[in-house]
Amino acid sequence: MIYSLSRKNIWRNKVRSLIVMGSVTVGLICGIFFIAFMNGMTVQRINSAIKSEVSHIQIHNPAFLDDNEVQYTIPNIAELTNLLDTTSTIMAYAPRITITGMIGSARSSEGVKIVGINPDKERIVTDIHTKITDSVPNYFGKKRPIMISKRLADKMRVKLNSKIVLTFQSTTGELTGAPFKVTALYQTSNKVFDEMMVFVPQQKIAAIAGLKSNQAHEIAILLKSDLQTADTKENIAEAFPNITVRTWKKIMPELGMMVDMMDSMLYVFMIIILVALAFGIINTMMMAVLERQREIGMLMAIGMNKKRVFTMIMLETIYISMTGAIVGMLISHLILSTLANTGIDMSLYAEGLEAYGYDKIIYPAIDLIHYINISVLVVITAIVSSIWPARKALKLKPAVSMRIE
Amino acid sequence: METVIKVEKLYKIYNETGVEVKAINGIDLEIKEGEFTAIVGPSGSGKTTLLNMIGGLDNPTSGIVEVGGVLLNEMSSSQLIDFRKNNIGFIFQSYNLIPVLTAKENVEFVMQLQGRSKKECSQRAIELLEAVGLGDRINSRPAKLSGGQQQRVAVARALASNPRFILADEPTANLDSKSTENLLDIMLKLNQKEKATFVFSSHDQRVVNKARRVIVVEDGKIINDDANN
Known part of the structure; x- marks a missing residue:
């Protein structure tokens, strides 16, 4: 009523x-x-x-996060990857070598983060391959290929097939470097990321830096759901207390x-x-x-x-x-x-x-x-x-x- | 017949503008069950104020108002609302129907307030509207009815809750003579049929002629009462 x-x-x-x-x-x-x-x-x-930058979880050697030195790779990586292989919440993971160095062309040089990746694993964990705007065929199958952003290429005035030189410190502390050929250009929506990150095959950069082929500074983990991030992180950290396991919220606190x-x-x-x-x-x-x-x-x-x-x-x-x-x-x-x-x-x-x-x-x-x-x-x-x-x-x-x- | 309305030494003094106005100035009154009583007098004589106090709509400044054996002076406003709902039916000068409801819904409304079933409300509403000659207008909204028809709906509404008392304030003031005649006949008929006690205020001679008892009020006092003659 x-x-x-x-x-x-x-x-x-x-x-x-x-x-x-x-x-x-x-x-x-x-x-x-x-x-x-x-x-x-x-x-x-x-x-x-x-998808493009940090994944859900990243694993590092704690010393690497403090000093960023090449020799601080992830300890017990074989056991760690065994655990990752058997963790059901994980969709995929990608080990990486990350070295801070310089990239130089005939005209300029810039400070960059050199990321050594396993293209097959990286393909599942990140979508960086979808951001490629220009490339040569089989771009990571060349002798010393490198993928840089279009923004960095423009800044350095290089293009596909241009030669550039990467310079960085090896595991012995000596300055080392090698020439690479630009085989792919990518572009994301993040200008800072684009100007900072260059990608090379893991095995090639490992050899130059004096690392073994199975060593890595970083493991990026993609989960089946973001909701599982905290639990998965805890499980890994508990099993391997001597490594640092961080979620994307910790890596990018502003996000x-x-x-x-x-x-x-x-x-x-x-x-x-x-x-x-x-x-x-x-x-x-x-x-x-x-x-x-x-x-x-x-x-x-x-x-x-x-x-x-x-x-x-x-x-x-x-x-x-x-x-x-x-x-x-x-x-x-x-x-x-x-x-x-x-x-x-x-x-x-x-x-x-x-x-x-x-x-x-x-x-x-x-x-x-x-x-x-x-x-x-x-x-x-x-x-x-x-x-x-x-x-x-x-x-x-x-x-x-x-x-x- | 049993006395069902008893008013003793009733005073109502307004002092809103700093000037004391005695709207009711010492009234004593008794009304017996089933009476059809008219309170008459000129405008401002205190008819409406007296009716409001009998109906529990207004509080006296002093004195006693006893309706159906209950002292209204001692009741809280919530108790008064409940008392009115179950014991008193009101008919107002300007009908005061709910404009968004149909004639039937207006009559049903007061029964629904009592918590009666939908079926019972509907049946009684139709029965009452037929009794007041509006059986064919049950689904009309007030705006589609004439003044006389609206007042007949108001009469049906007043009777809907099976009240012991029907209080009507100038019920015919806005009606033409034919509608007035018609309404008074209906009220008289229902007074006999429903056995409710009718008290209404009016200064309309036609109403006075139909009343069984006429109380004349002037300056807040009863100056003549048929019952005493």
């Missing part, structure tokens, strides 16, 4: 109710779009970081912090929108109560108790807010479904975005849980917004309010 009356009451003043519903709808579309945009940007950045903060930030933003909307809702409901003083007085006269009067006003507020919210969420869903395929082209800001590792095409993404949480927030806003008008209604005295013309 109260539900039906409240539902019918909201259509007494159609224009006013529609304006409030419209403002809730527009507010939610803006809020949801912003959440989806920021969420999409974060998810893309994390996926890109995991970890971003993920941890993002949800809170998005809800703070949504709450700000809802607080602004609440004032409009309160205003509308207050007008609705003041206009109906006579009727509310009559309802109390014929036996409608205060609890029911309060519920009636609160339900009207919830109906108005939720109708606007549902329409807002449906429209947002339609917009986001389209944009999830086409993406939002942010080319205008590409340079700035790429400097921070973001793609220039942003694909907004929002989870079902966000819609559910937003619905809960709208209901809370409606309930809170209804308190003042409802209290106003409760204070009415039937004999007085029924005299109001």
